[in-house]
Amino acid sequence: MKAFLMLCICSLLLSGCWSSRELNELAITVAVGIDKAEDGIIVTVQLINPGDIQAKTPTNGPSVTTFSIKASSVMEGLRKITTKSPREIYLSHLRMLVISESMAEEGIAEVLDFFARDHEVRTDYFVVVAKNTKASSVLNVLTTIEKIPANHMFASLDVSQRIWAPTRGVKLNELISNLTSEGKQAVLSGVLVKGNVKNAGDMSSISRTNLSTLLNFKGLGVFQNDKLIGWFNEDESKGYNYITGNVKSTLIVIPCEKKEKKHDIIGVEMLRTNVKVTATMKNHKPHIHVDLKGEANVADVECQVNLQDPAVINMLERKTAADVKEKMNDAVEKAQKTYKSDIFGFGEAFYRQDVKRWYKMKREWNRIYAEDLTVDLDAKVQIRRLGTLNNSYMKQMKH
Known part of the structure; x- marks a missing residue:
């Protein structure tokens, strides 16, 4: 009887599926963009289209979908996006966090708090500044070679810092460490949208060898505390x-x-x-x-x-x-x-x-x-x- 009671007590400590979520109920988010609004922020998410990624034969549709919504905070924006997206936003596979230049000039500390605090968000993604454009415009650009634009940006920034060296891939932990350090300020790479911004999300923009719209990493943004003050x-x-x-x-x-x-x-x-x-x-x-x-x-x-x-x-x-x-x-x-x-x-x-x-x-x-x-x-x-x-x-x- 003692052994049986002990087994019953131990079974209470075993993990279960009470908090499980089905894959077909989640919207895999690979990039998040933050833009400045008059009385809040605009949150943009880039979600994977699972049907296109899993398809055995090529389809005519894009591999990602973007949604934008106005909110007072990042958390509120991600929750409100469910009024447009049929699935719950899932951030564990995040690859890029794009902050607009105007938002960075105002200060990024409040925006970063959610990403550092949320238990589902890993810290192995790059943080960049959208230079001379909106973060939503960056996330709307379709890419070739890498079908998922966020993966394209992540790989491009990673390889350019390794073999060319004018860029710097900064992940969240390093950024927060620099922001809180008393003897060092932060830098972030800038990303530009070159070409036709209006047609960047059309499949026709990637159906040619000479692409009409490109994402281009250029220069480092210099910060004082959490505010962008200029560019190298x-x-x-x-x-x-x-x-x-x-x-x-x-x-x-x-x-x-x-x-x-x-x-x-x-x-x-x-x-x-x-x-x-x-x-x-x-x-x-x-x-x-x-x-x-x-x-x-x-x-x-x-x-x-x-x-x-x-x-x-x-x-x-x-x-x-x-x-x-x-x-x-x-x-x-x-x-x-x-x-x-x-x-x-x-x-x-x-x-x-x-x-x-x-x-x-x-x-x-x-x-x-x-x-x-x-x-x-x-x-x-x-x-x-x-x-x-x-x-x-x-x-x-x-x-």
């Missing part, structure tokens, strides 16, 4: 990623010294970088030293140079390092003098290396960062390989 261009964005150690691979274009054509260049592929940031005091003022060391390969030669000559390789290494240093300097100049925002985490560097001194500076860090902080940049690049050709075959062709 492509070179400045690369400079930011160099300083923060986020460059895994990119290409550096070096003009040829002896040009036969106007656009003759040598392409150097940066393979890996190692960055060390040191915080010290010089003349009673805070000082940051950024030391970058990189390894590279020669990727493209469009002029006649002797790559067997060590002097030529040294020249390429110097010019590559100078290009990297210039981009880092442009990023620091704009962030420090124009935006006065410590997006590089120099304050965190002081916290890690001298906690007592940081606590003395942290209340006035924004002013100290903009007025008193000096930054010294150093870059060294070593070319490892020349590719499968020692020299360009164009010289042999000329002979």
